Amino acid sequence: MISGIKRLIKFISPALLATILCAVIVGYLLFVPPVNGLADNGDFLQVLSQNGLYRLSTHGSVYFNYVIEKFGIMQFYNENAVPIYSSQFLFVKAAIALNKVFASSRVFDIRFLGVVYYVFFLGAIYLLTRGLTASHRNVRNYVLALIIVFVFADTAFTIPFNSFYPEAGTYILMLYCSGLFLLITRKLVKHHRLTTIAFFAASLLLIAVDYHNVPLTLGLLIMACGLLFVFKGRLAQVYVVIGMLALIGMGAFVHQTVATRYQSLNRYQAFTHGVLQTTEPSLKVTAGGIDSQYALMKDNDYYPNTYSAILPDSKYVHRHLINKLNAAWITGYYFNHFSQFLRLLDDAAKNVMQIRIQSVGNYDAAAGKLPRAKTQYFSGYSLLMQSFYPRKCAFNLLVMAALLVVYTIGMVNSFRHRNIEGVLKFFLVLGLSTVVILLPIIDIVSYGTYNLSRNMFPVAVSLSLAWILLIADWMNHRLWGMPAKSDHPGEKTAK
Amino acid sequence: MKLLRQLLVVLLALIGLAFIEFLPAAAATNRVLLVYDSQNSADHGYRKIDSLQRLLTSHQLSVRTIAESQYRSGMLRNGKYSGVITMVNWAQNPVNNRQFQHDRHQFSGIKLHIGGNLTKAEADQIGGAAETLRHQQLILSDAHGHSQLLPLSDTLTVFKPGKSTKIQQFGKLTTQEVQQRQFAAGIIHHKSGYLPFYSVNGLALQVASQLIGKLFQQQLDKQQPLLTITNVTPYSNLKLLNHLSRDFFDRGIPFAISTTSVGANTDLAAFKRFTKVLRNIETRNGIVFLKTPAVTAYQTDQRQLNQLMITELTSLGQNHVFPVGISTDGFWNQNQLYQRQGLKTADQVVLLPNSQRQHQVTSTRNSQVFKQSYYGLTGDNLLTIRQRQKMTFAMPTAVTFGMPTTQVGLRDLERKVDRLPFRWLNPATQLDAQVKFGSANYHYRKGTYFLNGSPVDVGKAGSRQPEETTPETVTGSLNHFFKFQSHVLLILFSAILVVLLVFIVIGRKIYVGMFKR
Structure with missing residues (x-):
């Protein structure tokens, strides 16, 4: 028995164990009928038309209620093609190519997109687990692998794979960025340079997946700063700086090309769903030539789905309201009404752990479930977090501060031992903290409380990564930056 | 055997009855079928259809509109409609639906043809000598001495004024040649009418209105126009609106405004401010139409719209703003859902040109008829009519001006109103209007507002009704628990952080002390 386990351990590392478990758990969710995914809330249209797909006619309206499995592949000129400014199209195009090879050139099955995401996801899980557990094969690290599976194979994170929502790409690429960074940190790869290039590539793709990810640039830049310590050569450092400039460039590009297309919408909703979220906003908003009457627009959407006293996209509203709003005005407003801002940040904190997109169903119509039915399959982590995670912005702030204190000490200690591992980990935690703390602030100013739980998705991933890193370091006694001697068996002989 | 045969006859008769559509007996007298050839979007032909629909409604005629290509045999049965109107918007592209031509020929009711492509049968029914004019700019004049220069027309089929007493003429078209020739701008012979062209405003519309009134025997001569300020919203410049109402009051001009309202956020100060300005209008001999x-x-859920309209009317009423009627885009009256849920409450309706890009001209059912529906006519175009005497209208008309956004615009508007030589309709003496919804009844009679039968002083702000309080639910108390838990954890973590920092400091001192020995 014991020898059997030993033999198994010889073949199956913790990283491989995590990958296999994820493959089974997520594979069952995505590919075994009834197929689970996310229903369309209307956002699919853009991705579909960008990639030459279209909705096949369905019985009745299935928006929000049921997952659609089959889409048509255009056999004609795509007159609705809009410019592509999202790296998501790489995944979708790959899926379409697979679909054409293995299934049909006319009907696209969403599960092919699921397959593409699934393969990339398994790679990410392998790298991440390896980065956290290698190179020991003891009980502690197998337990750690199980924890990683429990957290990162949660349905809330993986169910977007069978959909066109950008969350799928965001999630996988965030795992890649952290996983690759950890590999460099723990010196687990031979080719540092290649890994660094891969890290930058994943970062660039991550920023470009969705324009809501632009604020992540800051966190990624901080992480990249750490990489300057890895390379001793001046030239290599110059390359890292070039990589950082590329990140900035990508952030600016996505902001300029995509975010500006939604500028009116975002400004309007930052106003109606943010600035006006107070009991009596009428007199507070009059600064900067905005008529107090616009307080009546509280809670209105830019594209109202029923009736409206005035159309928000009309020239009149643009001239008298939207053109007068900008980030500076909104920041100034929150500066003067700081308690309201803190309350909105708490609202954001409440939504951090609402990981799953709540408004849409998870089953296809054929499964015979109620409209908008949700699957409870492997949702332990997300349900636990949703129920018990504190809903205060100050809590997140404290947690990140505590983590930073721990990793600062770790950095100082590592520095004394001439070991850069602690330094890099500090930058990783600092990068994740930036996302956790700054993203809610930026999102409240830019979009208000509209779509808050979806906008907080990267925060949930960052927090989960930070927890896992902490647990892994604690279990392997690496927390205070003094690497356990057995961690690097080769180190002694090298010295 | 005989009994069996009788039973069979009775059965067949019953089946036959089931197929006959149920029609109110009196309704056929004011039902009209409007058949158009094309919406001709390039030439904004749909605006003409919309205008004609509104014109017919203001003449108390209930209209059903279909495209000629959609016409199916038997739609135009005798007895179902009192009249049929053919509108040609795109003469260069004739639609020849034989079934329609045949049914129209057989139809014994009133027939009106508007636009080109007059068939020979139609021309014969009208009688007189037809002539085709090409590339002419004509002057239109009416019997009261008003005249207006028309835009250049491409091709027009016109009739020379005949001497027969059976033929009635409306308006005169005069060419601008050296030797001026004159033609009829509208003509009626027995039950057939003809208009060579249709215009959505100006004198041509008045001529068309007179002709339709006469043809369908719904004459409403000498209607005074209602001055109406449109495009008012809760987001309009309220100072300017207040200023405008004061100016009109000072000059003794009665007026109406057409304003949208909101269904939510009515407890905010901004809504109080909005309703205060509307109350000022009510006290300054102005009336309010809820737009x-x-x-x-497009919502298929009918209750939502009804609920919204009731909420808007209620919230305005609570603040002592009592709309006397509803104003709406023309297409609302062509759609069953909008008719039923949006327009049913009022007996006074202002029908405005479609302000939204979307437009629906065809209808599955007949449009609704109201006690009084005002045709919304933009005031700007009336300024170009040369007038000899005070002008009156052949249908209830609301002369509309958009709400200005600047002081300059306000002055410009007032100047325009001064230039129009109308005796405006005075609601305080001439209007009796009711809005009924749920259990509430807003009644306006001779300048006084009644709420459920008792008079209301609109000079004072209304009292708000107490807000509903929501009972605390289980989830509510659970939320309290989690909120409490958040606080506890917050304090706990803060304490741990402080302890941690203290330990670090102590630990460091001990560590350094070890080397000092």
Whole structure:
């Protein structure tokens, strides 16, 4: 028995164990009928038309209620093609190519997109687990692998794979960025340079997946700063700086090309769903030539789905309201009404752990479930977090501060031992903290409380990564930056 | 055997009855079928259809509109409609639906043809000598001595004024040649009418209105126009609106405004401010029409619209603003859902040109008829009519001006109103209007507002009704628990952080002390 386990351990590392478990758990969710995914809330249209797909006619309206499995592949000129400014199209195009090879050139099955995401996801899980557990094969690290599976194979994170929502790409690429960074940190790869290039590539793709990810640039830049310590050569450092400039460039590009297309919408909703979220906003908003009457627009959407006293996209509203709003005005407003801002940040904190997109169903119509039915399959982590995670912005702030204190000490200690591992980990935690703390602030100013739980998705991933890193370091006694001697068996002989 | 045969006859008769559509007996007298050839979007032909629909409604005629290509045999049965109107918007592209031509020929009711492509049968029914004019700019004049220069027309089929007493003429078209020739701008012979062209405003519309009134025997001569300020919203410049109402009051001009309202946020100060300005209008001999909201997506849920209209009317009423009627885009009256849920409450309706890009001209059912429906006519175009005497209208008309956004615009508007030589309709003496919804009844009679039968002083702000309080639910108390838990954890973590920092400091001192020995 014991020898059997030993033999198994010889073949199956913790990283491989995590990958296999994820493959089974997520594979069952995505590919075994009834197929689970996310229903369309209307956002699919853009991705579909960008990639030459279209909705096949369905019985009745299935928006929000049921997952659609089959889409048509255009056999004609795509007159609705809009410019592509999202790296998501790489995944979708790959899926379409697979679909054409293995299934049909006319009907696209969403599960092919699921397959593409699934393969990339398994790679990410392998790298991440390896980065956290290698190179020991003891009980502690197998337990750690199980924890990683429990957290990162949660349905809330993986169910977007069978959909066109950008969350799928965001999630996988965030795992890649952290996983690759950890590999460099723990010196687990031979080719540092290649890994660094891969890290930058994943970062660039991550920023470009969705324009809501632009604020992540800051966190990624901080992480990249750490990489300057890895390379001793001046030239290599110059390359890292070039990589950082590329990140900035990508952030600016996505902001300029995509975010500006939604500028009116975002400004309007930052106003109606943010600035006006107070009991009596009428007199507070009059600064900067905005008529107090616009307080009546509280809670209105830019594209109202029923009736409206005035159309928000009309020239009149643009001239008298939207053109007068900008980030500076909104920041100034929150500066003067700081308690309201803190309350909105708490609202954001409440939504951090609402990981799953709540408004849409998870089953296809054929499964015979109620409209908008949700699957409870492997949702332990997300349900636990949703129920018990504190809903205060100050809590997140404290947690990140505590983590930073721990990793600062770790950095100082590592520095004394001439070991850069602690330094890099500090930058990783600092990068994740930036996302956790700054993203809610930026999102409240830019979009208000509209779509808050979806906008907080990267925060949930960052927090989960930070927890896992902490647990892994604690279990392997690496927390205070003094690497356990057995961690690097080769180190002694090298010295 | 005989009994069996009788039973069979009775059965067949019953089946036959089931197929006959149920029609109110009196309704056929004011039902009209409007058949158009094309919406001709390039030439904004749909605006003409919309205008004609509104014109017919203001003449108390209930109209059903279909495209000629959609016409199916038997739609135009005798007895179902009192009249049929053919409108040609795109003469260069004739639609020849034989079934329609045949049914129209057989139809014994009133027939009106508007526009080109007059068939020979139609021309014969009208009688007189037809002539085709090409590339002419004509002057239109009416019997009261008003005249207006028309835009250049491409091709027009016109009739020379005949001497027969059976033929009635409306308006005169005069060419601008050296030797001026004159033609009829509208003509009626027995039950057939003909208009060579249709215009959505100006004198041509008045001529068309006179002709339709006469032809369908719904004459409403000498209607005084209602001055109406449109495009008012809760987001309009309220100072300017207040200023405008004061100016009109000072000059003794009675007026109406058409404003949208909101269904939510009515407890905010901004809504109080809005209703205060509307109350000022009520006290300054102005009346308020509630404009139907902008439609952003077609909703099949009927209750939602009804609920919104009731909420808007209620919230305005609570603040002592009592709309005397509903104002709406023309297409609302062509759609069953909008008719039923949006327009049913009022007996006075202002029908405005479609302000939204979307437009629906065809209808599955007949449009609704109201006690009084005002045709919304933009005031700007009336300024170009040369007038000899005070002008009156052949249908209830609301002469509309958009709400200005600047002081300059306000002055410009007032100047325009001064230039129009109308005796405006005075609601305080001439209007009796009711809005009924749920258990409430807003009644306006001779300048006094009644709420459920008792008079209301609109000079004072209304009292708000107490807000509903929501009972605490289980989830509510659970939320309290989690909120409490958040606080506890917050304090706990803060304490741990402090302890941690203290330990670090102590630990460091001990560590350094170890080397000092």
